Amino acid sequence: MKKRTEYRRESDSIGTLDVPKEAYYGVQSLRGKNNFSISGERMHPVFIKYMAYIKKAAAQTNLQGGKLNADKATAIDQACDEVIGGKLRDEFIVDPIQGGAGTSANMNINEVIANRAEEILGGSKGAYEFVHPNDHVNMAQSTNDVIPTAGKLTVLELIDDLGIEVKRLEEALKAKGKEFDDVIKMGRTQLQDAVPMRLGQSFTAYGEMVARDFRRLMAAKASMEEVNLGGTAIGSAINVPRYYLDNIVPILAELTGFPLHQSANLFDATENLDGFVTVSGVLRTCAVNLSKMSNDLRLLSSGPKTGLREINLPAKQNGSSIMPGKVNPVIPEVVSQVAYHVIGHDVTITMAAEAGQLELNAFEPIVFFNLFESLETLRGAIRTLTDNCISGITANRERCRELLEHSAGLTTALCPHIGYKKAAVIAKEALSTDRPVREIVMAEKLLPQEAVEEVLDPYAMTEPGLQRVKG
Known part of the structure; x- marks a missing residue:
């Protein structure tokens, strides 16, 4: 028989809810889950x-600043390490698309960490006798500086992962450039012979x-390294001790390994999301390039x-x-589909950033949902393009030569020697008779x-300095 779920009763300023007794999340997480059943994802x-990591850095900073005792700080630190290591993931129940500028997400992590720390100190989940989600885990913080x-x-992290695949693609393409350097083909403009x-070119x-x-991806990282942590609600650092304000970002930087720095204007960094728009714009440009190549x-x-x-x-x-033996260009096809996806996400991110009002943008959750997905799907598309397409491309050398020899495009090289008008006559004759220009x-x-x-x-027509031009 299925084990019957037991509950504990928790309350907040809205009222009371029954929370599963063994859950590490609490009433505010559950309220968020109930309110925001949107994407069906975690x-x-x-x-x-x-x-x-932010909760861990905050606990260490508050301990060093004398605002949190060692027992509480150590328990919070241990609970954070467990989450960082991948444990308790089922306890994060809030949909990534949510109202409230991410308050439900912030309270989900606060409650999970608090209940685990409470358990470490010998207490019961939901009692918050030793560690409280707001008073201790969220000390000197706000949703509005934690979430961004x-x-x-x-x-x-996701840009670095994407960058690895972009670099691999670049190297694979340039390797093909060397491999095909001796293959002469007809260039085309507007889908017509030029x-x-x-082919290597x-x-x-x-x-x-x-x-x-x-290069654009790596440059875009700079806007992500400037954070508003310490600014709390609107950038005024209300409820933040001086020690915390001065040390929270350096401690977080040391824990994560990223070269973070605190924004010089915390009001600006709290209310404006143009850095995320910049990153999305770079992804859109990359997507456009990839689809064009596909x-x-x-x-x-x-x-x-x-x-x-x-x-x-x-x-x-x-x-x-239905058609035996037919083989389609499925890898370039899927890359283009991902490109359309990323471009659509960029529109959403742009509009969400524009829609912020006054001292806070409430639409960060949809920005993150789309931006994270763009980073991951683009990485997957590039990986399959490199491994399942580019690396295995071969050239049809004789076909390239055949098309070249029968193209009227060769007449362009005759213009300096016999004039444009006569060259045009030859081009017309070549097209009507299917005879090579040379003949x-x-x-x-x-x-x-x-x-x-x-x-x-x-070959002489393919590169500056190789062709003899009259005069």
């Missing part, structure tokens, strides 16, 4: 971890694009018999339940054979 585990600080710490280039260009994304990969590999087919993407799975120029004796070979050398 708070991000990294966010929970950094809320616990935990959000920034979470972003810092002038020759090397395409991939090197992608690599440089991704390198810029990496579009290119699908075009370059299209066919295999009726498309461009200049490259081959790795075959990863059957492409159809037409030779047949009409427009240039000496040696000059034709030099002027129409496709």
Whole structure:
């Protein structure tokens, strides 16, 4: 038989609720759960971890400042370490999308830490005889400085994780650039033949694009390293002892390993979320770049018999339940879908940051929910793009040469030697007769054979300084 749940009665300023007797959360967490059944998800585990780090740093600072006795501080410290280590995760019951600027999240961690510390000191859950969620765990803090600080710490960790994958992608693309450096193909503008280039140049260009994304990611971290911890409700540091105000951020920085510093203007840091908008904007830019590249990969590999087919993407799975042998570019497809997801999140984050009023932005929960998801889904998309697509791409060298030789784009190189008008006539003839440009120029004796070979050398057209230009 299923064991019957026993309850304890807890009260707050709203009234009383029955809380499961063995739960480490309390009445305010339960109220938050009941009020905000929105996404059906739990708070991000990294966010929970950094809320616990903040409570640990606060307990140590309050102990050193003489505001918290050693027994309480030690018990809180131990409880925080357990949460940081991944324990008690089922006790964090509040939906990540919540009203109240994150008060329910802050009280969830306060109650879990308090009840665990109470248990360590020999008390009973919910009694708060030795450790109280507000008076001790939340001492010298407010939701309004704890939650944004935990959000920034979470972003810092997730950015580093994303950065690893972005760097791997950059290296994979540049490696393909070297591998394909001798493959000459027709470059295209507006999906029409343009002038020759090397396939390696395409991939090197992608690599440089991704390198810029990496630099932007690393630069965006600076806005996350400035925190408002110590500012409490609106930035005035009400109820905060001087020792705490001066030492809480250095202690948190030492515990987490991040180079944190306290904002010079705590009012600004409490009410404005532009730092998160900056990070989201960088993710949006990265997503746009990745989707553009994915579009290119699908075009370059299209066919295999009726498309461009200049490259081959790795075959990863059957492409159809009805068409035998069909293989689709599923990895670039999923990358583009993630890009659309991230771009949509950026709109939400932007509007939520804009919607803040006066001394606080109440919409941090939706900012964090979307930003954390953008960081994680983008990381997953980049990882699969690198491992399941880029690393296995091969070039169809003969196909590239065939398309190049039959393209009228080669006539561009003739303009300095025979003039634009005559070159245009040759281009038109090449297109109508499907004859190579080289053959037409030779047949009409427009240039000496040696000059034709030099002027129409496709490799020489691919890089500044290699092509001989008349005059």
